[in-house]
Amino acid sequence: MNKTMKCLAAAAMGVSLLTVLSSKANSVTVQELGVGPDEVVNITSSALGTGTFNVLAGINQLVVNGVATEGFCIDPFHWSLTGPQSYTTEALSLGPKNPGGPMGTGKATEIEQLWAEYFSPSMSPQNAAGLQVAIWEVVGSTTPADPNYFKVNGSDYGASLMLTWVNNNPGAPTANLLAVTGPGQDYVIPVPDGGTTLMLLGEALCGLFIIRRKLCLS
Numbered sequence: 676m677n678k679t680m681k682c683l684a685a686a687a688m689g690v691s692l693l694t695v696l697s698s699k700a701n702s703v704t705v706q707e708l709g710v711g712p713d714e715v716v717n718i719t720s721s722a723l724g725t726g727t728f729n730v731l732a733g734i735n736q737l738v739v740n741g742v743a744t745e746g747f748c749i750d751p752f753h754w755s756l757t758g759p760q761s762y763t764t765e766a767l768s769l770g771p772k773n774p775g776g777p778m779g780t781g782k783a784t785e786i787e788q789l790w791a792e793y794f795s796p797s798m799s800p801q802n803a804a805g806l807q808v809a810i811w812e813v814v815g816s817t818t819p820a821d822p823n824y825f826k827v828n829g830s831d832y833g834a835s836l837m838l839t840w841v842n843n844n845p846g847a848p849t850a851n852l853l854a855v856t857g858p859g860q861d862y863v864i865p866v867p868d869g870g871t872t873l874m875l876l877g878e879a880l881c882g883l884f885i886i887r888r889k890l891c892l893s
Contacts, residue, residue, distance in 0.1 A: 705762040705855055705862070707755050708736040714804035714832055720815075721824040722752035722774050732811075732832070733803035734796075735862055739855065742867065745796060749786070749854065750775055750861035751811045751825050762857030764864075770854025771861035774822035775814045782813050786863060787849035788841050789813075794850070805833035810863065812838060 713733025720728065730751075737744045738759075748755075750771040768783040770776050778786075793806050808831045815825025827834070841847065855862040 700763055700765045703740045703762050703764055703855065704759050705857060706738045706759045707757075707860070708738060710735055712798065712800035712803045713807075714800050716804060716808060716830075716832070717828040718751060718811075719824070719826040719828060720751050721819070721822055723754075727828055732807040733800060734798075734807075735860075737855075737862060737864065739864065739867070744864050744867075746855070746862040746864035747790075747807050747810050748860050749778070749810060749814050749863045751815060752823060753860050756859035760857050760859055762855050764853045764855050767852050767854045767863060770856050770863070771814065772856050776854075776856075776861075778814055783852075784849060785813050785841050786810055787852050788844070788847040789837055790850040790852060790863075791848045792840065793837060801832050805831065805837055808832060808834035809837040809841075 710731040710733045713731045715729050716732040717727050717729050719726075735746045735748055737746050739762075749767075752771075752775050766783070767786065768778060768780045770778065789806060789809055793802065793809075795802075798806070808827055811825055812827070812831075812834060814823070816823045817826070818824060851866045852863050853866055855864055
């Protein structure tokens with residue numbers, strides 16, 4: 676193996692290590708404070724029961740281990756719960772819980788691309804609702820007989836345009852996201868930038884530097 680190939684292999688090892696660290700399952704306490712900005716959306720969800728339901732679609736305002744965090748629901752098959760709840764963070768591809776998941780890497784990538792392209796903390800209620808609906812439609816099924824069947828009745832607030840964009844841009848940039856799964860709704864949130872994450876990132880980069888130095892200089 677030549678020097679270039681050795682350096683590329685070392686870099687790949689480092690990227691894989693960072694991916695594992697960022698997607699490691701951890702127990703967290705989660706509380707949903709509300710949804711906003713948002714719009715009211717009428718949906719049909721086979722797991723919620725017969726008929727249609729008016730729900731809030733937008734940015735979920737969460738507190739994760741005491742830290743205010745913005746996320747979206749990836750689970751239109753369960754109702755949210757009040758008060759602090761025990762949850763687990765894991766790779767987005769492993770969420771949500773049944774009947775919607777695990778969604779797999781393909782759908783997880785689409786959600787990461789949608790987030791990177793459209794999410795903004797200052798986004799309008801209409802755009803927030805559209806992004807939420809688009810995420811639900813990525814996770815849900817369009818087949819009424821499926822247990823994870825999901826449908827929006829009426830306006831989707833631009834979700835269809837967002838999904839067309841992601842389908843036409845398979846190589847678009849992705850956001851670094853985690854699934855948060857637990858007893859109520861499941862959520863998608865950004866990978867936290869807290870001290871523990873930074874410490875692990877630093878350790879990974881130091882390891883990568885050592886590996887590259889040994890391989891590239893040999």
